[in-house]
Amino acid sequence: MKTVRFQTPGAIIAGNGCFSEVSKQIIELGKIKSILIVTSPSIVRQGFATDLLNSMTKVGIASKVISGVMREPTVQHIEELHEQLDGQVFDVFIGLGGGSVLDVTKLLAVLSTGKQMLADIIGIDRITSRGVPTILIPTTSGTGSEVTPNAIVTVPEEQLKIGVVSQHLYAAMVFVDPELTLSLPPAITAATGMDAFTHALESFISNKANPISDMFALESIRLLSKGMVEAYHNGQSLQARESMLYGSVYGGMALACSGTAAVHALAYPLGGRFNVTHGVANAMLLPHVMAFQLAAIAPRLDLAANAMGLSDKDGAEQVLQCIINWTAQLHIPQNLRDFGVTPDDIGELAIRASQVTRLLNNNPKALSITDMESIYRKLL
Structure with missing residues (x-):
């Protein structure tokens, strides 16, 4: 096999209740005087940000909270958050939230050094040096961002989502606590769960793909198949939440080592132009892209x-049918018209997707513009 590079965060602390240990474990990063907590309004409402803030105060660490991170963050939004820092210096950036929060935290940590602007680092391997150390704490079971070198930004003028990919984006420390996901609403559980499953299957x-990513x-x-539907219907099932969160983490590790493919490439313009949530876009596209290349995979x-846990007989077809069944059980939308997409938009969507060569090159079967148009039309 070809040489494979596998990298992961400096430390991963996992287990129910490990969130309470952040202030104790942070000393591994050296003498910490001040931290920035990056989060979202929903996490503030749930009290998680306050809990973290109070725990830091008890150990003598000064903290500031930025809680305005939006879903599917744009370049402008990230730059505005950076401006809010007003040159303040922090020893550690802590991201507490879903994938968007974790991605923003990574980028702010790099921007805070003042060495590069956001426009300079969008793309692959364009970050010249590591930023302020980050601690990432996921509160959803979807993106796996806590263990990847990726951050996704929406570029409205290009009607596309674009990745920032760099080894310098790996976190110094990650806390994986399933208890933080118990209050996730069913719709978010479904979207993030299907996002994680897409990461794993595409990887x-x-x-x-290689033995490590496999x-x-x-x-x-295995874990996501075991826990996703149960977590959707019974959100307080800690066992189901454990399966979901660890499945999401492992999916992130897989994609960091081998990468996603055409499903993600076609999903990006749906998010960039029509604001289709990333997990929903992936879930809608997944069975159709897999069916397109079934003979190859x-x-x-x-x-x-x-x-x-499916039968060995006709396994590939069973996988596709299982995905279709999940999207029905999880009430994932199946019609792009619900998001404002019309037949006239299909051509432009396909052109935008064709530009995501970083991911399309990973796909086992090449897709033409016509192929992409055909897949999009199946969702109208």
Whole structure:
């Protein structure tokens, strides 16, 4: 096999209730005098940000909270958050929230050094040096951002989401606490869960798949298959939440090592132009993209079927049917018209998706513009 590079955060602390240990564990990063907590309004309402703030105060660490992170953050939004720092210096940035919060935290930590502007780092390997150390604490089970070197930004003028990818974005420390996900509403549980499953399955069929990514991808597929529907219907099931969160983490590790593919490429313009939530876009596209290339990936899907607890007979077809069944059970939208997409938009969407070559190059079967248009039309 070709040489594979696998990297992960400096430390991962996992377990129910480990969130309460952040202020104790942070000393591993050296003498910390001040931190910035980056979060969202919903996390503030739930009291998690206040709990973290109070725990830092008890150990003599000064803290500031920025709680205005929006979903699917734009370039302008991130720059405005950076301006709010007004040159203040922090020893550590802590991201507490869903994928958007974690992505923003990574980027703010780099921007705070003053060495590069956001426009300079959008793309692959354009960050020249590591930013302020980050601690990432996921509160959803979807993006796996806490363990990846990626941050996604929306660029409205290009009607697209674009990745910032750099080894310098890996966190210094990650806390994985399933208890933080118990209050996730069903709709967010569904969207983020399908996002995580897409990460795992695309990483498994990717052209860059390898023994290391396969290990994480298959375990992610197994855990998510086990817990997703249960977590949707019974959000207080800690066992289901554990399966979801650890499945999401392993999916992030898989994609960091092999990468996602065409599903994500086609999802990006749906988010960039029509504000379709990333997890929902992935869930809508997943069965159609997999069906398009079924002949090329059937042996891999047979292995995925086994991890999902499905029959060995006609495993690939069973995987597709299971995904379709999940989207029905999880009430994932299935019509792009609900988001304002019309037949006249299909051509432009396909052109925008074709520009995401970083991900399309990972896909086992090449997609033409016509192929992409056909897939989008299946959702109208």
